[in-house]
Amino acid sequence: MSGQRASGADGTTTNADRRAVIAKRVDAGTADLTEIEQLSSAAGYAIVGQLTQTRKEDAAYLFGEGKIDELADLVARTDATHVVVDNDMGPYQTFNVGQKLPEGVEIVDRFTLILEIFAERAQTRKAQLQVELAELRYELPRAETKASLAKRDERPGFMGLGEYDESVERDIKRRISDIRDELSSIAKKERARREERRASGFDLLALAGYTNAGKSTLMRRLATELDVDENADRHPDLGTTAESQDKLFTTLGTTTRRAELDRRDVLLTDTVGFISDLPHWLVESFESTLDSVYRADLVLLVVDASEPVREMREKLVTCHDTLHERNQAPILTVFNKVDRLEEGELAEKQSALSTLAPNPIAVSATDGTGIEALRERVESELPDWERERLVLPMTDETMSVVSWVHDHGYVETESYAGDQVTLEFEAKPAIISRARSKAAELAPLDA
Ligand SMILES: Nc1nc2c(ncn2[C@@H]2O[C@H](COP(=O)(O)OP(=O)(O)OP(=O)(O)O)[C@@H](O)[C@H]2O)c(=O)[nH]1
Ligand SMILES: [Mg+2]
Incomplete structure (x- = not known):
């Protein structure tokens, strides 16, 4: 079943023969087709027609029956192969509308479209x-x-x-x-790996946010090394020379890289973006991927600040709803793409969105604006470390303990006097207790 609907996967469908008419119904106001068009292109459809209706839902046809006749005409005229419907369509409605369309025309709803994109990009x-x-x-x-x-x-x-x-x-x-x-x-193996990483002194930082917000671009900006997971998903969009695409759902699985902050050693995980109107079962299917966000020490919630306030608000609400269920980590909101803002626009948007995004940090992942400030904010928002002072006897093993402490914490002073080394450092409580037991195991040379 997997991959059955993927475009091009079986060689029988290509962009050229996936011609879609896009349709959307709203209860009130005007239907906005922007996102469904982006999703359709990301899934490899050529858009050949559009149809919208403002009307309450029809139980049998979703749209009014007259509108469905109009749709059938449009499909015939444009020689469309698919109808993409940006509404939650019940199985009966799909069946009924299908009966009215020219033979062989497939109906694709928002979820199917998202699944097609995912199926095509799923590599692990x-x-x-x-x-x-x-x-x-x-x-x-x-x-x-x-x-x-x-x-x-x-x-x-x-x-x-x-x-x-x-x-x-x-x-x-x-x-x-x-x-x-x-x-x-x-998921169990991944949980164990996360705990190992924590135990070795890393703070786990996760990027979250609406699709196309700029998470992967920010990842490349903050990361210092290549992937830490040998068996990580292959992500063409995360290659150091790769370009981000202005496309929905460029990233699917998770990629983790090391990010060097001033004091802390951080592992940064980039993952799939959020999107509105997903049924809970779809979100649940990606639970173990989202765990990298839910179980982080700090979540960077990336927002595309170049969009109008109304869209930023809607997308923030979607993100918070998705996170709400299971997220345990504190959230730091990052307003990205500030290079695109006019003078004064940032302040306006910040105050308009202050409830949903309190005290955000503004950056541009592409030109580097605000990145230093972001690193500092991350350090101040991460859970506190404790201070410790250890006096180590000088033995054959001492220097390896000293370098272990350097690797797992932040050493403020390291002083040598006689045959003793004194370390003053900050680290997670668990690291401090391990450092203490390592120190206790050092037997002085003359003992
Ligand atoms: N102008 C501007 N464009 C940006 C910035 N950051 C990202 N972009 C662009 O936004 C688009 C999406 O960037 P990605 O980093 O792929 O976004 P993402 O959040 O990882 O998207 P998905 O993986 O699809 O969820 C690309 O075209 C980027 O070049 C920025 O700071 N300024
Ligand atoms: Mg991405």
């Missing part, structure tokens, strides 16, 4: 499992609908399909439970 086992899980969870209620539609359908060709679909349903459920098991064992 984990990402592929997550995509497959999301696809199956999407499929399940639809298989149930098909089963019941088939049962009540009188046409001879459909006879027996009900039974078939019930077995499809069972298979889906079994596969979902297998994937869950495998993902939870991956």
